[in-house]
Amino acid sequence: MHRSNLTILLISLWFAGSILGMEPKCSYCNKSIEGNYLTADGKSYHENCYRDHIQPRCEHCGKLIDGKYAILDDKMYHPQCYTNHILPKCVICDQPLQGxxxxxxxxxxxxxxxxxxxxxxxxxxxxxxxxxxxxxxxxxxxxxxxxxxxxTEVSGDFLLESSSSYVRRLLESNGITNLPVDIPITLVDQERLKQLASSYSDAMHGFTDHNMQTRNGRVVSKDSHIYIVSHLPLTMFRAILAHELMHVYLFERDLDLRSDIREGFCNLGSEMVYKDTPSEYAKFRLLNMEKSQDPDYGYGYRKISQLLDRRGWRYLLETLNEID
Ligand SMILES: [Zn+2]
Ligand SMILES: [Zn+2]
Ligand SMILES: [Zn+2]
Ligand SMILES: [Zn+2]
Ligand SMILES: [Zn+2]
Incomplete structure (x- = not known):
């Protein structure tokens, strides 16, 4: 929220007749004044001296200012000039931004x-x-x-594969390795995502469904299916994919973490993508995570991110189980 710096002041001008026997001196040219003269700020001037040298001019149109004016950064303007040319304009309706x-x-x-x-x-x-x-x-x-x-929205399959290999490379560079090769990725709308996820949060843009096959009490196979909301811009899509692949990492290692630690850890995947992408949009999305009030995606993320900053990836991955 901003407020434009508009001040309306009044120049004080007085016309006065010369008083007999007390001919004043002009504060500009230093010569004595006969007849009418002007006073401003307690000083007297010839009318011409005042108009040509003392009276303020509008910084915009260059014409004399008589009466009301607006002031900004010590520069004076006619109120009209100020409103129409100096005040910033609204980018939507093009009208001056007053107030x-x-x-x-x-x-x-x-x-x-x-x-x-x-x-x-x-x-x-x-x-x-x-x-x-x-x-x-x-x-x-x-x-x-x-x-x-x-x-750049992702709504078809053609970007899934290239995004997937980019994100996997990025995760691997920090030790998130040995993810299963073929993990299906399905784009869904937000309504479907809400149905899929047992606990839904507005900060959520993807969901990973994990399945484990057991035989005689032994795990024989594990598989994951990633769902991501469709129409995300490519950068955000990649960030969400990274988050979901972090879930797969946890699942493959049987790490069943508390929700704030789990989502906080998985958001490090998104953080990786945003920090790897040199765009204003990536910065905006990262800031969004840094300011999120969500107990898991916001507070949880900041907690794990700080731990990562202090101790590094290796320590983090080795002690995930013990974080409290
Ligand atoms: Zn003078
Ligand atoms: Zn003007
Ligand atoms: Zn407007
Ligand atoms: Zn947009
Ligand atoms: Zn998650």
Whole structure:
């Protein structure tokens, strides 16, 4: 929330006749004044001296300021010039931003009223409109996707394989190894994800279903199936895939962790992808995780991330069982 710095002041000017026998001196040219003169700030001036040298001019149009003016950074403006040319404009309606206004993560400033009129993109937080996002879409499951995020959205199979090998390489570089080779990935809408996950959180964008086959009390096979919400921008899709593959890692090692430690650990996969992606969007998504108030995806993540920063991957992977 910002407030534009507009101050309206009044210049005090007085016209006065010269008083007999007390001819004042002009504070500009230092010569005595005959006839009418002007006073400003307790000093006297010839009318011409005042107008040509003392009277303030508008920084925008260069013309004299008479009466009300606005001031910004010690510069003076006609109120009209200030409103129309100096005040920042709303990126949505192009009207000056007077009074309270918002600036989003992406540096777009707009009137607060627009945020109640326009839907927000579910992945980048921008208000969806032609001016900011080149439009956008309602996905039909309660989510909105803006035109910018839509450019890289993952809704078909063609990106799954390349994303999968990229994410696996990244995880392996930190010791998350020996993941099963063929893990099916299915794109679903948010409604389906809610049905699949026994405990659903808004911070959730994927779910991994684990199955274990036992015979005579012995595990004979394990398999996992990853579900990810469709239409995520590629960067976020990869981050969610990394998170879900971390679940597979835990499952393969029979690590049954408390929810905050489990989700916090799996979010390190997302963190890896965001830190590996040099884009403003990746920074935005990482910030989102860092600020999340979710007990598992937010607090849990920060706890495990701090532990990782202090002790490193090797220690973390070896002691996952003992974290409290
Ligand atoms: Zn003078
Ligand atoms: Zn002006
Ligand atoms: Zn506006
Ligand atoms: Zn977006
Ligand atoms: Zn998870």
């Amino acid at each position: 309270k206004y918002y600036t989003d993560y992406w540096g777009n400033s707009f009137h607060g009223s627009h945020s109640s009129e326009l839907p927000e993109c579910s992945t980048c937080g921008r208000l969806i409109c032609e001016e900011l996002t080149r439009g956008g879409f309602e996905l039909g499951d309660g989510r909105f996707l803006c035109g910018i995020c839509n450019e």
